[in-house]
Amino acid sequence: MSANLIPILWESTLQTLYMVALSTLLGTLIGAPLGIFLATSRRGELLSSPVLNTVLGLAVNAARSTPFIILVVAIIPLTRLIAGTSIGTTAAIVPLTIASAPFIARLIETAIREVDAGLIEAARAMGAAPFQIVRKVLIPEAMPGIILGLTLAVVSLIGYSAMVGAVGGGGLGDLGIRYGYQRFMPEVMLAVVVILILLVQAVQSCGEWIASRFDKRAPRNRGR
Amino acid sequence: MAEPAISFQDVTRRYPQKAAAGDVVALQDIWLDVPQGAVTGIIGRSGAGKSTLLRMVNGLERPSSGKVIVNGHDVGAASDASLRAIRREVGMIFQHFNLLASRTVAENIALPLEIASEDPARIPARVGELIERVGLTAQASRYPAELSGGQKQRVGIARALATAPRVLLSDEATSALDPDTTRQVLELLQSINRELGLTILLITHEMGVVRDICSHVAVIEAGRIVEAGETYSVFSRPGHATTRSFLQGVTGVAVPHFVAGQLRDTPQDASAEAVVQVTFTGRHATDPMLARLTAERGVSVNILAGAIEEIGDKPFGSLIVGLPSGRLDESRRFLEEHGLMTEVLGYVG
Missing domain, CATH: 3.40.50.300 (P-loop containing nucleotide triphosphate hydrolases)
Structure with missing residues (x-):
């Protein structure tokens, strides 16, 4: 591989990191409250509002069933409205966020539903208000699951970010297609794949380590 | 009242x-x-x-x-x-303890105080008091997963008492x-x-x-x-x-197995023995009524099982005895006149 490709690889890696980091952050800001609400708003639950729960559940499912590449193209007007342009790395964050938010919402919903109903009952018996139960019981108890869910979301976003080259988003995936495939430079393709593997590996290990720090359920964490 | x-x-x-x-x-x-x-x-x-x-x-x-x-x-x-x-x-404790796995013993006990918006500066002292009452001072910074069932329930009790x-x-x-x-x-x-x-x-x-x-x-x-x-x-x-x-089996005694296997609802012949549960309560629990039944009425009493225990700070006795079925009614009347309770469980022979 010629030396002049190194800066391009580096730049693409930074673009990927930038897109993934921002869209994870924004996706979590939207997805976390949504997931918490979905987990607690069925009939008879803490924030019982079955109609809103059903409507939001349908919206989440709709967003999740749209193939990402179609989503990217379909929401170009919205992207232009939010980012001022529909092309470029920053613009790509809009579809990435819109794809990640419902995914993160479902992951957080699942993690919160894993919390033993007995804990909710105990908190209610203490006189806790629904919001206190969410803040002091559900979120802390679901934390290991939430962290692992977010790890999964980041890994998925790394994959999605490869597709935003279609709207000039840049990043590693785009580099792999343009140089590796279209210009017949297999060494670039290989480099891109290796960097992606390392990225995913690092994210996964990091997520698992953080989750284990939060997880006090097993005695192996004795004397942390 | x-x-x-x-x-x-x-x-x-x-x-x-x-x-x-x-x-x-x-x-x-x-x-x-x-x-x-x-x-x-x-x-x-x-x-x-x-x-x-x-x-x-x-x-x-x-x-x-x-x-x-x-x-x-x-x-x-x-x-x-x-x-x-x-x-x-109203405090509450649970069969499966329902402690937060993410909180230490002390933090679990502090939870109801946090929920009641207690002044944070006063929480540690109150928690310390409660931990001492339930005898878990050494475990204060442990997590529930590191405790035995009995210790977990002690945490549950301390937590339930937190808001007095x-x-x-x-x-x-x-x-x-x-x-x-x-x-x-x-x-x-x-x-x-x-x-x-x-x-x-x-x-x-x-x-x-x-x-x-x-x-x-x-x-x-x-x-x-x-x-x-x-x-x-x-x-x-x-x-x-x-x-x-x-x-059954909580107060006093159960019918011994060798008798239970032979019990019938009705006596088979005149020599049959009635198996009777005699319950003594209150002041009668210490009276030698069976001895008097033998001494005064000449009824032979065969003691099969028995115990005296305390319930609500009062003595509570329970005996299983064999009485000759021919003299059963007379014996029961004698015992009941003296404040004992009798119940026929069956007959042997």
Whole structure:
């Protein structure tokens, strides 16, 4: 591989990191409250509002069933409205966020539903208000699951970010297609794949380590 | 008599069903007063409705009709906000402890104080006091996963006491524990009852728990209270078949196996021996009535099994004896005239 490709690889890696980091952050800001609400708003639950729960559940499912590449193209007007342009790395964050938010919402919903109903009952018996139960019981108890869910979301976003080259988003995936495939430079393709593997590996290990720090359920964490 | 701490007044709880089959009735026509400062047990089989009954005290369940009065508040009619205030006066412990895995022992005990918006500066002192009361000072910074079942329940008890409630509800608190640990936890509950004057209402399916710490008991069967009163009088004169079946093996003694295998409902011949359970209560528990039966009436008494124990601080004796079936009626009359209770269990021979 010629030396002049190194800066391009580096730049693409930074673009990927930038897109993934921002869209994870924004996706979590939207997805976390949504997931918490979905987990607690069925009939008879803490924030019982079955109609809103059903409507939001349908919206989440709709967003999740749209193939990402179609989503990217379909929401170009919205992207232009939010980012001022529909092309470029920053613009790509809009579809990435819109794809990640419902995914993160479902992951957080699942993690919160894993919390033993007995804990909710105990908190209610203490006189806790629904919001206190969410803040002091559900979120802390679901934390290991939430962290692992977010790890999964980041890994998925790394994959999605490869597709935003279609709207000039840049990043590693785009580099792999343009140089590796279209210009017949297999060494670039290989480099891109290796960097992606390392990225995913690092994210996964990091997520698992953080989750284990939060997880006090097993005695192996004795004397942390 | 003082106001009861908890009063169930004609309480019914139905669960509406979607199918046209009609509602499921979990509780029906419940009238029950739980006295202040006492330990009261509600005993019943699973599905009898005892859990629903207990949860009405802190409003986790609401009655379909009737009233539940706790410390003078009508819990069933309380608004959400006033219900939360009432709940801070009612502690609760659970069969599976329900501790937060993400919090240490001290942090778990602090939770109800945080929920009650207690001044954060005052929480550590209060938590320290509670940890000491339940004997877990060394475990204060451990997580629940590192504790034994008995220790977890002690944390549960300390947590339930954090907001200084006047009533403690116990939902099968010892059912997941081994006999030794059960005894320790019951002793802790008893000492809390005595030292803090706390009213305790517990539900259980084990008559041993009632015998050991309850001064009052209510027996519940298929959503109805079939018998209620002071433990001692219920134990000595059980009026309902359910009560008697719960009492079997808990008070006194069971019929020895070698006799039980031969028991028949009717005597086969004149030499048959009647197997009789004789229950002695109160002051009679220490009278030598069987010796007098032999000495004064010449009836030979064959003692098969027996024990004397204390229930509600009073002696309670139970004997299983063989009496000649020909003299059975006369012997029973003699014993009952002297304040003992007899029940014919069957005949041998």
